[in-house]
Amino acid sequence: MHSLTAGTKDFAYSPQSLSPFLPTIMSKQLKQLTREEVAKHNKPDDLWIIVDAKVYDLSRFKSLHPGGIAALLDDEVAGQDATEAFFGLHRIEVLEKPQYQRLQIGVIEGETSTYRPLVAGELSKVPHAEPTWLSDGYFSPYYSENHRQFQKAVRKFMDEYISPDAQAREEDGKKPDQSVLDKMAEVNLHAMRMGPGKHLQGRTLMGGIVKPEEFDYFHELIITQEFARCGARGYGDGLLGGKVIGLPPVINFGSEELKARVVPDVLAAKKFICLAISEAQAGSDVMGLQTTAVKTEDGKHWIINGSKKWITNGVFADYFTVGCKTEDGFTVILVERGPGVETRQIKTSYSTTAGTAFITFDNVRVPVGNTLGEEGGGIFVILSNFNHERWVMCCASARSQRAIVEECLKWATQRKAFGKPLTSLAVVRSKLAGMIEKAESTQNWLENITYQMCNMTYKQQASKLAGQIAFLKSYSTSCAQETARDAVQVFGGRGVTKTGMGRFIEHYHRTVPFDSLLGGTEDVLADLGVRQALRAMPADARL
Numbered sequence: 001m002h003s004l005t006a007g008t009k010d011f012a013y014s015p016q017s018l019s020p021f022l023p024t025i026m027s028k029q030l031k032q033l034t035r036e037e038v039a040k041h042n043k044p045d046d047l048w049i050i051v052d053a054k055v056y057d058l059s060r061f062k063s064l065h066p067g068g069i070a071a072l073l074d075d076e077v078a079g080q081d082a083t084e085a086f087f088g089l090h091r092i093e094v095l096e097k098p099q100y101q102r103l104q105i106g107v108i109e110g111e112t113s114t115y116r117p118l119v120a121g122e123l124s125k126v127p128h129a130e131p132t133w134l135s136d137g138y139f140s141p142y143y144s145e146n147h148r149q150f151q152k153a154v155r156k157f158m159d160e161y162i163s164p165d166a167q168a169r170e171e172d173g174k175k176p177d178q179s180v181l182d183k184m185a186e187v188n189l190h191a192m193r194m195g196p197g198k199h200l201q202g203r204t205l206m207g208g209i210v211k212p213e214e215f216d217y218f219h220e221l222i223i224t225q226e227f228a229r230c231g232a233r234g235y236g237d238g239l240l241g242g243k244v245i246g247l248p249p250v251i252n253f254g255s256e257e258l259k260a261r262v263v264p265d266v267l268a269a270k271k272f273i274c275l276a277i278s279e280a281q282a283g284s285d286v287m288g289l290q291t292t293a294v295k296t297e298d299g300k301h302w303i304i305n306g307s308k309k310w311i312t313n314g315v316f317a318d319y320f321t322v323g324c325k326t327e328d329g330f331t332v333i334l335v336e337r338g339p340g341v342e343t344r345q346i347k348t349s350y351s352t353t354a355g356t357a358f359i360t361f362d363n364v365r366v367p368v369g370n371t372l373g374e375e376g377g378g379i380f381v382i383l384s385n386f387n388h389e390r391w392v393m394c395c396a397s398a399r400s401q402r403a404i405v406e407e408c409l410k411w412a413t414q415r416k417a418f419g420k421p422l423t424s425l426a427v428v429r430s431k432l433a434g435m436i437e438k439a440e441s442t443q444n445w446l447e448n449i450t451y452q453m454c455n456m457t458y459k460q461q462a463s464k465l466a467g468q469i470a471f472l473k474s475y476s477t478s479c480a481q482e483t484a485r486d487a488v489q490v491f492g493g494r495g496v497t498k499t500g501m502g503r504f505i506e507h508y509h510r511t512v513p514f515d516s517l518l519g520g521t522e523d524v525l526a527d528l529g530v531r532q533a534l535r536a537m538p539a540d541a542r543l
Protein backbone atom coordinates (compact mmCIF):
# COMPACT_ATOMS: atom_id res chain seq x y z
CA MET A 1 0.00 0.00 0.00
CA HIS A 2 2.03 2.91 -0.65
CA SER A 3 0.95 3.44 2.68
CA LEU A 4 1.89 -0.14 3.03
CA THR A 5 5.43 -0.21 1.75
CA ALA A 6 6.15 -3.56 0.24
CA GLY A 7 8.59 -6.34 0.77
CA THR A 8 8.78 -10.04 0.04
CA LYS A 9 11.25 -12.68 1.06
CA ASP A 10 13.72 -11.63 -1.59
CA PHE A 11 12.57 -8.10 -1.59
CA ALA A 12 12.40 -5.66 1.29
CA TYR A 13 11.48 -2.33 -0.16
CA SER A 14 11.30 1.13 1.23
CA PRO A 15 11.85 4.35 -0.69
CA GLN A 16 14.92 5.02 1.42
CA SER A 17 16.39 1.60 0.94
CA LEU A 18 17.00 2.70 -2.63
CA SER A 19 18.95 5.81 -1.85
CA PRO A 20 22.44 4.28 -1.79
CA PHE A 21 21.83 2.89 -5.27
CA LEU A 22 20.33 5.95 -6.88
CA PRO A 23 23.59 7.58 -7.90
CA THR A 24 24.68 4.41 -9.75
CA ILE A 25 21.36 4.02 -11.47
CA MET A 26 21.09 7.64 -12.40
CA SER A 27 24.62 7.87 -13.71
CA LYS A 28 24.02 4.93 -16.02
CA GLN A 29 23.51 6.28 -19.54
CA LEU A 30 20.00 5.39 -20.61
CA LYS A 31 19.52 5.15 -24.38
CA GLN A 32 16.76 7.09 -26.14
CA LEU A 33 14.92 4.41 -28.11
CA THR A 34 11.92 4.27 -30.43
CA ARG A 35 9.10 1.74 -30.12
CA GLU A 36 10.08 0.37 -33.58
CA GLU A 37 13.61 -0.28 -32.37
CA VAL A 38 12.37 -2.08 -29.25
CA ALA A 39 10.03 -4.25 -31.36
CA LYS A 40 13.06 -5.82 -33.11
CA HIS A 41 14.21 -7.35 -29.82
CA ASN A 42 11.50 -9.97 -29.43
CA LYS A 43 13.46 -13.23 -29.33
CA PRO A 44 14.36 -15.38 -26.33
CA ASP A 45 18.03 -14.35 -26.45
CA ASP A 46 17.36 -10.77 -27.39
CA LEU A 47 14.36 -9.77 -25.33
CA TRP A 48 13.35 -6.19 -24.60
CA ILE A 49 10.08 -4.88 -23.20
CA ILE A 50 8.59 -1.48 -22.43
CA VAL A 51 7.01 -0.74 -19.07
CA ASP A 52 5.85 2.81 -18.43
CA ALA A 53 8.05 4.37 -21.14
CA LYS A 54 11.13 2.58 -19.80
CA VAL A 55 12.91 -0.12 -21.79
CA TYR A 56 14.11 -3.27 -20.04
CA ASP A 57 16.46 -5.88 -21.42
CA LEU A 58 15.22 -9.21 -20.06
CA SER A 59 17.44 -11.45 -22.24
CA ARG A 60 19.41 -12.78 -19.30
CA PHE A 61 16.81 -12.20 -16.57
CA LYS A 62 14.10 -14.26 -18.30
CA SER A 63 15.30 -17.55 -16.85
CA LEU A 64 15.29 -16.05 -13.34
CA HIS A 65 11.86 -14.46 -13.73
CA PRO A 66 9.57 -15.71 -10.92
CA GLY A 67 6.64 -15.62 -13.35
CA GLY A 68 8.44 -17.89 -15.83
CA ILE A 69 9.83 -17.42 -19.33
CA ALA A 70 6.65 -18.06 -21.29
CA ALA A 71 4.92 -14.94 -19.96
CA LEU A 72 7.78 -12.80 -21.26
CA LEU A 73 7.87 -14.40 -24.71
CA ASP A 74 4.19 -13.78 -25.35
CA ASP A 75 3.61 -11.90 -28.65
CA GLU A 76 2.05 -9.03 -26.75
CA VAL A 77 4.99 -8.77 -24.37
CA ALA A 78 8.26 -9.51 -26.21
CA GLY A 79 9.43 -6.30 -27.87
CA GLN A 80 6.15 -4.63 -26.94
CA ASP A 81 4.69 -2.21 -24.47
CA ALA A 82 3.81 -4.51 -21.56
CA THR A 83 2.82 -1.77 -19.11
CA GLU A 84 -0.74 -2.90 -18.59
CA ALA A 85 0.15 -6.57 -18.33
CA PHE A 86 2.96 -5.72 -15.91
CA PHE A 87 0.80 -3.72 -13.52
CA GLY A 88 -1.84 -6.43 -13.58
CA LEU A 89 0.71 -8.80 -12.04
CA HIS A 90 3.34 -6.84 -10.10
CA ARG A 91 3.44 -4.18 -7.44
CA ILE A 92 5.19 -0.99 -8.53
CA GLU A 93 7.91 -1.62 -5.94
CA VAL A 94 9.25 -4.47 -8.08
CA LEU A 95 10.64 -1.94 -10.55
CA GLU A 96 12.18 0.12 -7.75
CA LYS A 97 14.29 -2.73 -6.50
CA PRO A 98 17.94 -2.12 -7.48
CA GLN A 99 18.43 -5.58 -8.97
CA TYR A 100 15.50 -4.96 -11.34
CA GLN A 101 16.29 -1.31 -11.94
CA ARG A 102 19.55 -2.49 -13.45
CA LEU A 103 17.60 -4.23 -16.20
CA GLN A 104 16.54 -0.86 -17.57
CA ILE A 105 18.59 0.05 -20.63
CA GLY A 106 16.71 2.98 -22.04
CA VAL A 107 13.64 5.17 -22.28
CA ILE A 108 11.22 5.76 -25.12
CA GLU A 109 12.15 8.91 -26.97
CA GLY A 110 9.80 11.82 -26.31
CA GLU A 111 7.75 9.94 -23.67
CA THR A 112 7.72 10.28 -19.90
CA SER A 113 6.91 7.74 -17.23
CA THR A 114 3.55 7.99 -15.53
CA TYR A 115 3.82 5.79 -12.45
CA ARG A 116 5.96 6.20 -9.37
CA PRO A 117 5.80 5.11 -5.76
CA LEU A 118 5.34 7.79 -3.09
CA VAL A 119 8.49 9.25 -1.58
CA ALA A 120 9.02 9.21 2.18
CA GLY A 121 6.59 11.48 3.99
CA GLU A 122 4.34 12.08 1.01
CA LEU A 123 0.53 11.93 1.18
CA SER A 124 -1.38 9.64 -1.14
CA LYS A 125 -3.60 11.23 -3.76
CA VAL A 126 -5.78 8.14 -4.06
CA PRO A 127 -9.30 9.14 -2.92
CA HIS A 128 -10.04 7.98 0.65
CA ALA A 129 -6.45 6.82 1.12
CA GLU A 130 -5.96 9.63 3.63
CA PRO A 131 -8.45 10.89 6.20
CA THR A 132 -10.23 14.05 5.00
CA TRP A 133 -8.10 16.33 7.15
CA LEU A 134 -5.09 15.25 5.07
CA SER A 135 -6.88 15.34 1.73
CA ASP A 136 -6.73 18.29 -0.67
CA GLY A 137 -9.62 20.71 -0.45
CA TYR A 138 -11.18 19.38 2.76
CA PHE A 139 -11.45 21.11 6.15
CA SER A 140 -11.46 19.91 9.72
CA PRO A 141 -12.30 21.63 12.99
CA TYR A 142 -10.03 19.31 14.96
CA TYR A 143 -6.50 19.71 13.65
CA SER A 144 -4.27 22.76 14.04
CA GLU A 145 -1.29 23.79 11.95
CA ASN A 146 0.83 22.17 14.65
CA HIS A 147 -0.92 18.82 14.14
CA ARG A 148 -0.22 19.10 10.42
CA GLN A 149 3.47 19.78 10.91
CA PHE A 150 3.62 16.99 13.42
CA GLN A 151 1.92 14.54 11.04
CA LYS A 152 4.42 15.37 8.29
CA ALA A 153 7.35 14.71 10.57
CA VAL A 154 5.90 11.47 11.96
CA ARG A 155 5.10 10.14 8.49
CA LYS A 156 8.58 10.89 7.23
CA PHE A 157 10.07 9.24 10.29
CA MET A 158 7.81 6.27 9.81
CA ASP A 159 8.63 5.86 6.11
CA GLU A 160 12.35 6.33 6.64
CA TYR A 161 13.08 4.34 9.76
CA ILE A 162 10.17 2.12 10.68
CA SER A 163 8.65 0.76 7.45
CA PRO A 164 11.78 -0.99 6.16
CA ASP A 165 12.37 -2.69 9.52
CA ALA A 166 8.66 -3.52 9.80
CA GLN A 167 8.66 -5.54 6.59
CA ALA A 168 11.94 -7.27 7.30
CA ARG A 169 11.02 -8.25 10.88
CA GLU A 170 7.54 -9.34 9.89
CA GLU A 171 9.35 -11.79 7.62
CA ASP A 172 11.99 -13.09 10.02
CA GLY A 173 9.84 -12.76 13.16
CA LYS A 174 12.59 -11.12 15.18
CA LYS A 175 12.11 -8.28 17.66
CA PRO A 176 12.12 -4.75 16.12
CA ASP A 177 15.68 -3.66 15.54
CA GLN A 178 17.18 -1.83 18.51
CA SER A 179 18.45 0.92 16.17
CA VAL A 180 14.83 1.73 15.27
CA LEU A 181 13.78 1.75 18.92
CA ASP A 182 16.73 4.02 19.75
CA LYS A 183 15.86 6.37 16.91
CA MET A 184 12.29 6.55 18.23
CA ALA A 185 13.63 7.30 21.69
CA GLU A 186 15.71 10.19 20.30
CA VAL A 187 12.56 12.04 19.26
CA ASN A 188 10.66 10.76 22.31
CA LEU A 189 8.14 8.71 20.36
CA HIS A 190 7.95 6.09 23.11
CA ALA A 191 6.99 8.75 25.62
CA MET A 192 4.48 10.35 23.27
CA ARG A 193 2.78 7.02 22.67
CA MET A 194 1.78 7.11 26.34
CA GLY A 195 -0.44 10.11 25.52
CA PRO A 196 -0.48 13.62 26.99
CA GLY A 197 0.75 13.96 30.58
CA LYS A 198 3.50 14.73 33.05
CA HIS A 199 5.78 12.05 31.61
CA LEU A 200 6.37 14.41 28.65
CA GLN A 201 7.66 17.27 30.79
CA GLY A 202 11.16 18.40 29.93
CA ARG A 203 11.29 16.29 26.77
CA THR A 204 11.92 17.58 23.24
CA LEU A 205 9.13 16.08 21.20
CA MET A 206 9.73 15.25 17.56
CA GLY A 207 12.65 17.66 17.38
CA GLY A 208 10.66 20.36 19.20
CA ILE A 209 7.68 20.54 16.81
CA VAL A 210 5.24 20.24 19.69
CA LYS A 211 5.70 21.48 23.23
CA PRO A 212 5.04 18.92 25.97
CA GLU A 213 2.17 20.99 27.40
CA GLU A 214 0.57 21.31 23.95
CA PHE A 215 0.73 17.62 23.09
CA ASP A 216 -2.87 16.37 22.99
CA TYR A 217 -4.83 13.28 22.01
CA PHE A 218 -4.85 14.31 18.35
CA HIS A 219 -1.04 14.21 18.36
CA GLU A 220 -1.24 10.76 19.85
CA LEU A 221 -3.87 9.70 17.30
CA ILE A 222 -1.52 10.84 14.54
CA ILE A 223 1.31 8.66 15.86
CA THR A 224 -0.89 5.58 16.18
CA GLN A 225 -2.41 6.06 12.74
CA GLU A 226 0.90 6.68 11.02
CA PHE A 227 2.28 3.51 12.61
CA ALA A 228 -0.75 1.53 11.46
CA ARG A 229 0.11 2.38 7.84
CA CYS A 230 3.06 0.01 7.85
CA GLY A 231 0.73 -2.94 7.36
CA ALA A 232 2.73 -5.20 9.66
CA ARG A 233 0.41 -6.05 12.52
CA GLY A 234 2.77 -8.22 14.54
CA TYR A 235 5.57 -5.70 14.19
CA GLY A 236 3.19 -2.94 15.26
CA ASP A 237 2.79 -4.73 18.56
CA GLY A 238 6.46 -5.63 18.68
CA LEU A 239 7.17 -1.91 18.57
CA LEU A 240 6.64 -1.76 22.32
CA GLY A 241 2.90 -2.35 22.26
CA GLY A 242 3.41 -3.96 25.65
CA LYS A 243 4.66 -0.66 27.03
CA VAL A 244 1.55 1.19 25.87
CA ILE A 245 -0.59 -1.06 28.09
CA GLY A 246 1.93 -2.23 30.69
CA LEU A 247 3.53 1.07 31.71
CA PRO A 248 0.45 3.18 32.63
CA PRO A 249 -0.15 1.21 35.85
CA VAL A 250 3.46 1.97 36.87
CA ILE A 251 3.19 5.65 35.94
CA ASN A 252 -0.20 6.08 37.64
CA PHE A 253 0.06 3.75 40.61
CA GLY A 254 3.75 3.02 41.26
CA SER A 255 5.75 4.51 44.15
CA GLU A 256 8.05 7.42 43.31
CA GLU A 257 11.07 5.17 43.85
CA LEU A 258 9.69 2.52 41.49
CA LYS A 259 8.78 5.06 38.81
CA ALA A 260 12.22 6.66 38.95
CA ARG A 261 13.82 3.27 38.49
CA VAL A 262 11.57 1.90 35.76
CA VAL A 263 9.92 4.61 33.67
CA PRO A 264 12.94 6.45 32.17
CA ASP A 265 14.58 3.25 30.92
CA VAL A 266 11.34 1.98 29.40
CA LEU A 267 10.66 5.27 27.64
CA ALA A 268 14.22 5.16 26.30
CA ALA A 269 13.60 1.60 25.03
CA LYS A 270 16.52 0.35 27.11
CA LYS A 271 14.15 -1.88 29.05
CA PHE A 272 10.89 -3.54 27.95
CA ILE A 273 7.67 -3.99 29.84
CA CYS A 274 4.46 -5.91 29.22
CA LEU A 275 1.02 -6.26 30.75
CA ALA A 276 0.48 -9.77 32.06
CA ILE A 277 -3.15 -10.32 32.97
CA SER A 278 -4.77 -13.06 30.87
CA GLU A 279 -4.28 -16.72 31.65
CA ALA A 280 -5.10 -19.98 30.00
CA GLN A 281 -8.01 -20.37 32.43
CA ALA A 282 -9.27 -16.77 32.48
CA GLY A 283 -9.15 -13.92 29.96
CA SER A 284 -11.61 -11.05 30.33
CA ASP A 285 -12.72 -12.53 33.66
CA VAL A 286 -10.00 -10.90 35.77
CA MET A 287 -11.57 -12.00 39.03
CA GLY A 288 -11.16 -15.61 37.88
CA LEU A 289 -7.37 -15.35 37.57
CA GLN A 290 -5.34 -18.04 39.29
CA THR A 291 -1.84 -16.59 39.56
CA THR A 292 -1.26 -16.06 43.25
CA ALA A 293 0.83 -13.61 45.25
CA VAL A 294 1.35 -14.49 48.90
CA LYS A 295 3.26 -12.33 51.36
CA THR A 296 6.34 -13.65 53.15
CA GLU A 297 6.13 -13.84 56.92
CA ASP A 298 8.07 -10.62 57.40
CA GLY A 299 5.62 -8.90 55.02
CA LYS A 300 8.45 -7.54 52.87
CA HIS A 301 7.99 -9.66 49.76
CA TRP A 302 5.39 -11.27 47.56
CA ILE A 303 5.89 -14.84 46.40
CA ILE A 304 4.25 -15.22 43.01
CA ASN A 305 3.19 -18.49 41.39
CA GLY A 306 1.19 -19.14 38.26
CA SER A 307 1.19 -18.53 34.51
CA LYS A 308 0.08 -15.95 31.98
CA LYS A 309 -0.83 -16.44 28.34
CA TRP A 310 -0.88 -14.28 25.15
CA ILE A 311 1.34 -11.62 26.69
CA THR A 312 2.45 -9.13 24.03
CA ASN A 313 6.22 -8.41 24.21
CA GLY A 314 6.54 -10.93 27.05
CA VAL A 315 9.32 -12.80 25.26
CA PHE A 316 11.72 -9.87 25.50
CA ALA A 317 10.22 -8.02 28.49
CA ASP A 318 12.34 -7.01 31.48
CA TYR A 319 9.28 -5.98 33.49
CA PHE A 320 5.89 -7.62 33.85
CA THR A 321 2.84 -5.79 35.15
CA VAL A 322 1.13 -8.81 36.63
CA GLY A 323 -2.44 -9.33 37.81
CA CYS A 324 -2.43 -11.60 40.89
CA LYS A 325 -4.90 -13.17 43.23
CA THR A 326 -4.07 -12.00 46.77
CA GLU A 327 -5.64 -12.37 50.18
CA ASP A 328 -7.64 -9.18 49.67
CA GLY A 329 -8.77 -9.93 46.14
CA PHE A 330 -6.95 -8.89 43.00
CA THR A 331 -3.67 -6.96 43.12
CA VAL A 332 -1.35 -5.68 40.40
CA ILE A 333 2.38 -6.15 41.01
CA LEU A 334 5.41 -5.20 38.94
CA VAL A 335 7.63 -8.26 38.50
CA GLU A 336 11.19 -7.93 37.24
CA ARG A 337 12.73 -10.64 35.11
CA GLY A 338 14.81 -12.85 37.39
CA PRO A 339 14.89 -16.27 39.04
CA GLY A 340 11.61 -18.14 38.60
CA VAL A 341 10.38 -16.10 35.62
CA GLU A 342 10.30 -17.99 32.32
CA THR A 343 8.93 -16.82 28.99
CA ARG A 344 8.14 -18.88 25.93
CA GLN A 345 7.09 -17.71 22.47
CA ILE A 346 3.49 -18.47 21.47
CA LYS A 347 2.91 -18.79 17.73
CA THR A 348 -0.21 -16.81 16.90
CA SER A 349 -1.70 -15.89 13.53
CA TYR A 350 0.52 -12.86 13.40
CA SER A 351 4.30 -12.78 13.40
CA THR A 352 6.54 -13.61 16.33
CA THR A 353 8.01 -10.10 16.13
CA ALA A 354 5.33 -9.14 18.69
CA GLY A 355 7.04 -11.42 21.18
CA THR A 356 3.73 -12.95 22.34
CA ALA A 357 4.54 -15.10 25.35
CA PHE A 358 3.43 -17.81 27.69
CA ILE A 359 4.94 -16.85 31.04
CA THR A 360 5.44 -18.92 34.12
CA PHE A 361 6.17 -17.58 37.61
CA ASP A 362 7.67 -20.15 39.91
CA ASN A 363 8.10 -18.88 43.48
CA VAL A 364 9.15 -15.46 42.20
CA ARG A 365 10.16 -13.15 45.04
CA VAL A 366 9.13 -9.54 44.54
CA PRO A 367 9.51 -6.61 47.00
CA VAL A 368 6.19 -5.37 48.35
CA GLY A 369 7.25 -1.91 47.16
CA ASN A 370 6.52 -3.15 43.62
CA THR A 371 2.78 -3.26 44.34
CA LEU A 372 0.88 -0.99 41.96
CA GLY A 373 -2.03 0.74 43.71
CA GLU A 374 -3.80 -0.67 46.74
CA GLU A 375 -3.58 -4.30 47.73
CA GLY A 376 -6.88 -5.80 46.61
CA GLY A 377 -7.47 -2.73 44.42
CA GLY A 378 -6.07 -4.22 41.22
CA ILE A 379 -9.31 -3.94 39.32
CA PHE A 380 -9.12 -0.11 39.50
CA VAL A 381 -5.53 -0.20 38.30
CA ILE A 382 -6.51 -2.23 35.26
CA LEU A 383 -9.78 -0.44 34.54
CA SER A 384 -8.12 2.96 34.78
CA ASN A 385 -6.39 2.52 31.46
CA PHE A 386 -9.06 0.58 29.58
CA ASN A 387 -10.66 3.56 27.82
CA HIS A 388 -7.38 4.95 26.62
CA GLU A 389 -6.13 1.55 25.55
CA ARG A 390 -9.29 0.81 23.57
CA TRP A 391 -9.21 4.25 21.99
CA VAL A 392 -5.62 3.57 20.81
CA MET A 393 -6.90 0.36 19.22
CA CYS A 394 -9.65 2.31 17.45
CA CYS A 395 -7.07 4.73 16.02
CA ALA A 396 -5.08 1.85 14.58
CA SER A 397 -8.11 -0.03 13.31
CA ALA A 398 -9.53 3.00 11.50
CA ARG A 399 -6.22 3.67 9.76
CA SER A 400 -5.47 0.14 8.73
CA GLN A 401 -8.92 -0.20 7.15
CA ARG A 402 -8.16 2.88 5.12
CA ALA A 403 -4.89 1.39 3.94
CA ILE A 404 -6.85 -1.62 2.68
CA VAL A 405 -9.25 0.71 0.87
CA GLU A 406 -6.24 2.22 -0.93
CA GLU A 407 -4.93 -1.22 -1.90
CA CYS A 408 -8.33 -2.24 -3.25
CA LEU A 409 -8.88 0.99 -5.18
CA LYS A 410 -5.49 0.66 -6.85
CA TRP A 411 -5.90 -3.01 -7.63
CA ALA A 412 -9.44 -2.67 -8.96
CA THR A 413 -8.27 0.15 -11.23
CA GLN A 414 -5.16 -1.52 -12.61
CA ARG A 415 -6.36 -5.10 -12.86
CA LYS A 416 -8.34 -6.20 -15.86
CA ALA A 417 -10.77 -9.10 -15.99
CA PHE A 418 -13.00 -9.98 -18.96
CA GLY A 419 -11.11 -7.27 -20.88
CA LYS A 420 -12.10 -4.46 -18.50
CA PRO A 421 -10.78 -3.04 -15.24
CA LEU A 422 -12.32 -4.61 -12.15
CA THR A 423 -13.89 -1.24 -11.40
CA SER A 424 -16.22 -1.73 -14.35
CA LEU A 425 -17.94 -4.51 -12.38
CA ALA A 426 -20.85 -3.29 -10.25
CA VAL A 427 -20.22 -5.98 -7.63
CA VAL A 428 -16.66 -4.75 -7.16
CA ARG A 429 -17.81 -1.12 -6.90
CA SER A 430 -20.38 -2.18 -4.35
CA LYS A 431 -17.67 -3.80 -2.22
CA LEU A 432 -15.53 -0.67 -2.53
CA ALA A 433 -18.51 1.43 -1.43
CA GLY A 434 -18.93 -0.64 1.72
CA MET A 435 -15.24 -0.42 2.59
CA ILE A 436 -15.05 3.32 2.03
CA GLU A 437 -18.17 3.99 4.09
CA LYS A 438 -16.78 1.97 6.95
CA ALA A 439 -13.36 3.63 6.89
CA GLU A 440 -14.86 7.12 6.76
CA SER A 441 -17.50 6.56 9.42
CA THR A 442 -14.98 4.97 11.80
CA GLN A 443 -12.56 7.88 11.42
CA ASN A 444 -15.27 10.49 11.85
CA TRP A 445 -16.60 8.93 15.04
CA LEU A 446 -13.05 8.51 16.29
CA GLU A 447 -12.24 12.18 15.75
CA ASN A 448 -15.37 13.24 17.60
CA ILE A 449 -14.44 11.06 20.59
CA THR A 450 -10.85 12.30 20.47
CA TYR A 451 -12.14 15.88 20.62
CA GLN A 452 -14.21 14.98 23.70
CA MET A 453 -11.11 13.46 25.30
CA CYS A 454 -9.18 16.66 24.68
CA ASN A 455 -11.86 18.64 26.50
CA MET A 456 -12.82 16.33 29.35
CA THR A 457 -11.13 15.62 32.65
CA TYR A 458 -10.08 12.04 33.33
CA LYS A 459 -13.19 11.62 35.49
CA GLN A 460 -15.52 12.99 32.84
CA GLN A 461 -13.93 10.69 30.28
CA ALA A 462 -14.48 7.73 32.56
CA SER A 463 -18.16 8.45 32.98
CA LYS A 464 -19.06 9.88 29.57
CA LEU A 465 -16.77 8.03 27.17
CA ALA A 466 -16.53 4.45 28.42
CA GLY A 467 -19.65 3.53 26.45
CA GLN A 468 -18.75 5.61 23.39
CA ILE A 469 -15.27 4.11 23.18
CA ALA A 470 -16.56 0.59 23.76
CA PHE A 471 -19.07 1.04 20.92
CA LEU A 472 -16.45 2.54 18.63
CA LYS A 473 -14.01 -0.28 19.31
CA SER A 474 -16.67 -2.90 18.66
CA TYR A 475 -17.85 -1.06 15.53
CA SER A 476 -14.34 -0.48 14.12
CA THR A 477 -13.23 -4.06 14.43
CA SER A 478 -16.44 -5.49 13.01
CA CYS A 479 -16.09 -3.06 10.07
CA ALA A 480 -12.45 -4.10 9.76
CA GLN A 481 -13.33 -7.77 9.54
CA GLU A 482 -15.93 -7.14 6.86
CA THR A 483 -13.45 -5.01 4.95
CA ALA A 484 -10.87 -7.79 5.16
CA ARG A 485 -13.35 -10.33 3.83
CA ASP A 486 -14.46 -8.05 0.98
CA ALA A 487 -10.86 -7.19 0.11
CA VAL A 488 -10.08 -10.88 -0.32
CA GLN A 489 -13.04 -11.17 -2.68
CA VAL A 490 -11.73 -8.23 -4.70
CA PHE A 491 -8.18 -9.64 -4.83
CA GLY A 492 -9.21 -13.26 -5.40
CA GLY A 493 -6.42 -15.81 -4.91
CA ARG A 494 -3.92 -13.01 -4.35
CA GLY A 495 -5.84 -12.04 -1.24
CA VAL A 496 -4.71 -15.29 0.36
CA THR A 497 -1.15 -15.25 -1.03
CA LYS A 498 1.69 -14.06 1.19
CA THR A 499 3.76 -12.49 -1.59
CA GLY A 500 3.04 -10.31 -4.58
CA MET A 501 0.08 -8.06 -5.33
CA GLY A 502 -2.21 -9.13 -2.49
CA ARG A 503 0.37 -9.56 0.24
CA PHE A 504 -1.06 -6.80 2.45
CA ILE A 505 -4.59 -8.10 1.99
CA GLU A 506 -3.50 -11.60 3.00
CA HIS A 507 -1.71 -10.18 6.03
CA TYR A 508 -4.67 -8.04 7.02
CA HIS A 509 -7.21 -10.81 6.59
CA ARG A 510 -5.05 -13.15 8.67
CA THR A 511 -4.35 -10.74 11.50
CA VAL A 512 -7.48 -8.59 11.74
CA PRO A 513 -9.46 -10.94 14.02
CA PHE A 514 -6.89 -10.21 16.70
CA ASP A 515 -8.04 -6.59 16.90
CA SER A 516 -11.57 -7.74 17.61
CA LEU A 517 -10.40 -9.63 20.70
CA LEU A 518 -7.89 -7.47 22.53
CA GLY A 519 -9.27 -4.90 24.93
CA GLY A 520 -12.55 -6.87 25.05
CA THR A 521 -14.34 -8.87 22.39
CA GLU A 522 -16.83 -7.13 20.10
CA ASP A 523 -19.87 -8.54 21.87
CA VAL A 524 -18.57 -7.73 25.33
CA LEU A 525 -17.81 -4.14 24.31
CA ALA A 526 -21.09 -3.55 22.51
CA ASP A 527 -22.88 -4.83 25.59
CA LEU A 528 -20.79 -2.56 27.80
CA GLY A 529 -21.86 0.39 25.65
CA VAL A 530 -25.53 -0.48 26.05
CA ARG A 531 -25.15 -1.00 29.79
CA GLN A 532 -23.51 2.42 30.09
CA ALA A 533 -26.41 3.94 28.18
CA LEU A 534 -28.98 2.18 30.38
CA ARG A 535 -27.28 3.49 33.50
CA ALA A 536 -27.71 7.01 32.17
CA MET A 537 -31.40 6.64 31.31
CA PRO A 538 -33.30 9.51 32.94
CA ALA A 539 -35.82 8.35 35.55
CA ASP A 540 -38.54 10.56 34.04
CA ALA A 541 -38.24 9.30 30.45
CA ARG A 542 -41.38 7.60 29.14
CA LEU A 543 -42.78 7.09 25.63
Ligand code: HEM
Pocket residue numbers: 008049051056058065066067068071072077082085086089090091094095100103499500501
Ligand atom coordinates in the same frame (compact mmCIF):
# COMPACT_ATOMS: atom_id res chain seq x y z
C1 HEM B 1 11.01 -5.59 -15.78
C2 HEM B 1 10.27 -6.65 -16.01
C3 HEM B 1 9.84 -7.64 -14.98
C4 HEM B 1 10.34 -7.92 -13.76
C5 HEM B 1 11.53 -7.29 -13.08
C6 HEM B 1 9.51 -8.95 -13.18
C7 HEM B 1 9.67 -9.49 -11.91
C8 HEM B 1 8.78 -10.33 -11.32
C9 HEM B 1 8.80 -10.68 -9.92
C10 HEM B 1 9.81 -10.21 -8.89
C11 HEM B 1 7.77 -11.52 -9.72
C12 HEM B 1 7.39 -12.18 -8.37
C13 HEM B 1 6.10 -11.60 -7.84
C14 HEM B 1 6.21 -10.30 -7.16
O1 HEM B 1 7.07 -10.14 -6.31
O2 HEM B 1 5.39 -9.41 -7.47
C15 HEM B 1 7.10 -11.70 -10.97
C16 HEM B 1 5.99 -12.48 -11.13
C17 HEM B 1 5.34 -12.62 -12.34
N1 HEM B 1 5.59 -11.97 -13.51
FE1 HEM B 1 7.08 -10.65 -13.80
N2 HEM B 1 8.53 -9.28 -14.06
C18 HEM B 1 8.70 -8.49 -15.18
C19 HEM B 1 7.90 -8.47 -16.29
C20 HEM B 1 6.84 -9.29 -16.51
C21 HEM B 1 6.01 -9.25 -17.68
C22 HEM B 1 6.14 -8.27 -18.81
C23 HEM B 1 5.10 -10.24 -17.54
C24 HEM B 1 4.05 -10.67 -18.51
C25 HEM B 1 2.91 -10.12 -18.61
C26 HEM B 1 5.33 -10.89 -16.28
C27 HEM B 1 4.61 -11.93 -15.75
C28 HEM B 1 4.71 -12.37 -14.46
C29 HEM B 1 3.84 -13.36 -13.88
C30 HEM B 1 2.71 -14.11 -14.62
C31 HEM B 1 4.21 -13.50 -12.56
C32 HEM B 1 3.58 -14.39 -11.51
C33 HEM B 1 2.54 -13.51 -10.83
C34 HEM B 1 1.79 -14.16 -9.72
O3 HEM B 1 2.23 -15.20 -9.19
O4 HEM B 1 0.74 -13.62 -9.37
N3 HEM B 1 6.40 -10.28 -15.68
N4 HEM B 1 7.73 -10.95 -11.91
